[in-house]
Amino acid sequence: MMLFETLEKYVESLNLASVPEPRQSILLGLKSAIEKMLKEKGEVNLNFICTHNSRRSHLSQVWAQVAAYHFGFGQNVRCYSGGTEATALYPAVAETLKASGFEIEQLSADKNPVYAIKYGPTQPAVIGFSKAYGHSFNPSSDFIAVMTCNHADEGCPVVLGATSRVALTYDDPKYFDETPEKIAKYKERSEQIATELFWVFNELKSEMEI
Numbered sequence: 176m177m178l179f180e181t182l183e184k185y186v187e188s189l190n191l192a193s194v195p196e197p198r199q200s201i202l203l204g205l206k207s208a209i210e211k212m213l214k215e216k217g218e219v220n221l222n223f224i225c226t227h228n229s230r231r232s233h234l235s236q237v238w239a240q241v242a243a244y245h246f247g248f249g250q251n252v253r254c255y256s257g258g259t260e261a262t263a264l265y266p267a268v269a270e271t272l273k274a275s276g277f278e279i280e281q282l283s284a285d286k287n288p289v290y291a292i293k294y295g296p297t298q299p300a301v302i303g304f305s306k307a308y309g310h311s312f313n314p315s316s317d318f319i320a321v322m323t324c325n326h327a328d329e330g331c332p333v334v335l336g337a338t339s340r341v342a343l344t345y346d347d348p349k350y351f352d353e354t355p356e357k358i359a360k361y362k363e364r365s366e367q368i369a370t371e372l373f374w375v376f377n378e379l380k381s382e383m384e385i
Contacts, residue, residue, distance in 0.1 A: 178245070178295045182276025186245060189366070191374045198371060205341045206375045208319050210382060212338065213251060220318035221254045224327050224334065228258030228305040229265045231323040231345045231364070237272060237301050238369040241294045242376040254301070255318070257308025259327050263287045264303050265349070271361040275369075309335065343371075 178186060194202065212219045221239055225232035236256035243252035269290055273279050280300075282289040291300035306312060308320070320337035322328035328342045345368060351360040 177297060178241070179276050179278060179293075182241075182294055185275045186241070186369075186373070189370045189373055191370060191377055194371055194374045199374070201341075201343060202371055202375050203378070205319075205321065205343055206378050206382070208339045208341055209252070209375070210379055212317075212319065213248075213383070216317070217251065219248075219252045220314040221252065221321055222308055222313055222318045222334075222337070223254070223256040223321045223323050224258065224308045224331070225256070225322075225324045226259050226327045226330075227262040228256055228260075228307075229262045230268055230347065230349060231368070232256040232258065233264055233268050233303050234272075234365050234368045235321065235323050235343075235345075235372065237277070237292055237294075237303070238365070238372045239376075240301050242369075242373045244294070244298060245373070246376040246380045248376065248379070249298070253314075255313045256303075257306050257310060257313050259307065259331050261287065261305045261307050261310075263305045264290060267348075267352070267357065267361045268365075269303075271358075271365045274362070275365065 209219050223232040223235040233256050236254045240254040243249055269279050278293040280291045282291055287305050290303040292303050293300045316336040317338055320334040320340040322342045323345055325344050334340060348360045348364045351357045
């Protein structure tokens, strides 16, 4: 497995033991859903859903794809993201990922730009742009819906096409956008999401090796 060097060092610094037990119980629900689909279908589509598909859902999509690759599930797990409405991937998300070691290229310059987010020299880029979860870029059926914000979870009781659904919600860093803490809070949220999703795939690997 080969990640970009800076990203590899970042991944190695993640402390999976720091995930608190209340979060572990939630994360085990996601792990079980992934494991079930892998055993039944041999592949998994994960669609991370937030209200605007601008921050948390993109961070989750990208880190889940990296975690899947890191633990040997890269050929079997594909990660997507969407919202209950489309806005734009917030620039601070791209900057936060870049600081962690991703290589990011902006492919368009409209109000909803498209980004190519690469995590390794030989791996295809994750394509990031804001979209509704049912957009044609995303799978229309046979996917696990992972709800990353309370608003989307409560306001979207049915996710059409999903075979299962997991609420894995995170605090929104946007509340710090106009404060001196902005960069630190985006970094903090990204690290939390990365740590928890790496925890999920580490548990999955251990379980499937038994």
